[in-house]
Amino acid sequence: IAMKMTPSENTDLQERFESLQHQLVHLWEQIGRTQPGSDEIEEANTVIVLPSMTVDDETLPFPSQQGYEERMLFMLFLLRQPQIRIVYLTSVPIPDVVIDYYLGILPSVTVDNARRRLFLVSPQDASEQFLVSKILARPKLIEHIRGLIPEKSKVHLVPFMTTDLERELCVRLGIPMYAADPRFFAFGTKSGCRRLFREEGLSFPLGAEDIYSADALCDAIAQMRKEKPALRKVIVKLNQGVSGYGNAQLSLEGLQSPGSPEELSAIRSRLPELKFELASVTFDWYMARIEDKGGIVEEMIQGEDLKSPSVQMRVTPFGEVELLSTHDQMLGGPSGQIYLGASFPADPAYGPSILAEAKKIGERLAQEGVVGRFAMDFMVVRQSEGRWQSYAIEINLRKGGTTHPFLTLQYLTDGMYDPQSGIFKTALGHEKYYLATDVLKEEAFHVLTPEDVFDLVSNHRLHYDHIKQTGIVLHMISPIASTGKIGLTAIENSPERAEELYQHFGRLIREKAARLNG
DSSP states (O other), rough: GGGOHHHHHHHHHHHHHHHHHHHHHHHHTTOOOOOOOOOOBBBBEEEEEEOOOSSSGGGGGOOOHHHHHHHHGGGGGGGGTTTTEEEESSSSSOOHHHHHHHHOOOSSSOHHEEEEEEEEEEOOOHHHHHHHHHTTOHHHHHHHHHHOOOOOOGGGEEEOOOOOHHHHHHHHOOOSSSSGGGGGGGGSSSHHHHHHHHHHHHOOOOOEEOOSHHHHHHHHHHHHHOOTTTTTEEEEETTTTTTTTTTEEEEOOOOOOOTTHHHHHHHHGGGGGESSSSSSOOOHHHHHHHHHHEEEEEEEOOOOEEEEEEEEEEOOOOEEEEEEEEEEEEEETTTOOOEEEESSSSTTTHHHHHHHHHHHHHHHHHHTOOOOOOOOOOEEEOOSSEEEEEEEEEESOOTTTTHHHHHHHHHHHHEETTTTTTTEOOOOBBEEEEEEEEEEOGGGGGGGOOOHHHHHHHHHTOBBBBBTEEEEEEEETTTTHHHSSSEEEEEEEHHHHHHHHHHHHHHHHHHHHHHHHH
């Protein structure tokens, strides 16, 4: 819908959106000012949650749109505050048993009270269109959502990510959005990240950005080999790829010497050997995406002790940069590029150094006018002398895989992360750690229902305990029968115990699936 606008219409829409965004400054005085890391809302307020995965669907092979839309149900934990109303949008209705599960975890609030302040809205459209597109195509639905807002001065929209479509919905609702203006979209592309890293003086992998053809890719690889003759492997990334799905690796072993007359033709003949993270991707399709959307090529950072940590940040409407958390990401796939989950917090051996580097980018984005949550990924490798060398990899100018487990912990414990110590402490001063994943997946899990999983955590006393503030919190629950996949956050008092709890749940769910499969 937004793409069909004339330039003048688009300019008018942007001006109206920016006017709405000014309301965030006043609104922020009512939101989360008591704790630097909290989004807690202390006065009557309506939060509209839009978990639309508005990304290039050709590079996003998520088998369950509903599962990813339900991943933001942690926002329901805000209902523990009696003044909050939440309007939660999904493509198709969420099963009552899933809503009951989340509301049952709420501390100090009855399920009945929370339900009266929760409004579930759906176009009942299971097509592959983006959720936001489904809503924009239904004026009566937009009018219905507008009718759920009692006071326009005390409402904001929380999207998973922002594009022109999310911007348009805000304008049509007449409300601001707590997220980055889509005009900053380029900062979150792979090419835009590299430019920011260079301008802010960060260490990042040898490579090149703004690649739009096979010839440009070959030229870039040749230049990289000239600068580093020992280079043996590179990673090619689509500009708009997410979670590593747009990545491909290429071996340079056995090529002619850098600078030789045959080098470029040899590199060109090697391109069809690109190894994609997705088995369904073909070389011709991938190169067509490079020509259309662009990409980058980088040295593949390697080492015996290699980690992939990330930093979560936010910029408030006042322009303040807040360092919210660090994580060690769990990666998988053919070459270890696909995001699987994360442990919190990141190893203290390199946590402080990546926080310092991330803050530079946070301050730059704040200067540009970016507002909202975002994350920054790194690769760190241990040097021979024991020191960790960090490389900035990318900026996710949106919520991501580490957002929901961290806010789950924060909302349930009223705690906060201390960037100086690298430790999270609850309101009672207790340290907490977790291990989280979106992809606990096996073929045998197709036999399971949400009720089966809820029974499992209850019968084995793994359900989140508000007294101990430990336990399993599930997410992406309802599609388990169709996808064979579920997500969870295992919260405990130490990293070791979080790992044990995570593994224990994994064993139990596999045993239950095996029994049901006969």
